Amino acid sequence: VQLVESGGDVVQPGGSLRLSCAGSGFTFSSYSMNWVRQAPGKGLEWISYVSGSGSSIFYADSVKGRFTISRDNGNNLLHLQMNSLRDDDTAVYYCARFDDSSGYGSWAFDIWGQGTTVTVSS
């Protein structure tokens, strides 16, 4: 069971970036997925959720209207389109599986990727 993020880079304020997360070792479409970020030296901040089917999507207020989460269950991929990037979006971005696939799940973030670093700087 593994999640691998990619797409992190250095980008100027106002720019855009697309992150991806590849899932393997589990039935990707059966699980909700999330993006969680961690600014340098700071704690964890949940930023977005998508249900297994993609029909339910939620965002933190800090990214609403600027970021878009999506998933491609055929290819076991999760994406985060990030627009209008700001300095305070600088962080390590983790994708995290939400274990809600069955009545016996933990309903917690049980699998995390290694993270991909986004730096917003001029």
Place this chain on the structure above:
Amino acid sequence: EIVLTQSPATLSLSPGERATLSCRASQSVTSFLAWYQQKPGQSPRLLIYDASNRATGIPARFSGSGSGTDFTLTISSLEPEDFAVYYCQQRSHWPPFTFGQGTRLEIK
């Protein structure tokens, strides 16, 4: 939005000692609280879910308790690999999912 407040911010203990970490919610989250461990340069790892259930592969020295607004993570006898940052997280009222600010457990 539910705010989770963890205390202490930093806990200094020696291997073999007992660690008690607290998480207080701004309103009741019933038992829908999880704990995570994060070591430097690593991703978070799920330790405890629904306040008191150990995740798969988590050693028995880790235990969670509490309900409502007050929760505790206890490490019964610290091993060298337990020194890390610990976060609590609620799923009672979401979105948003919220995390506490973390407790750093350091070697004394």
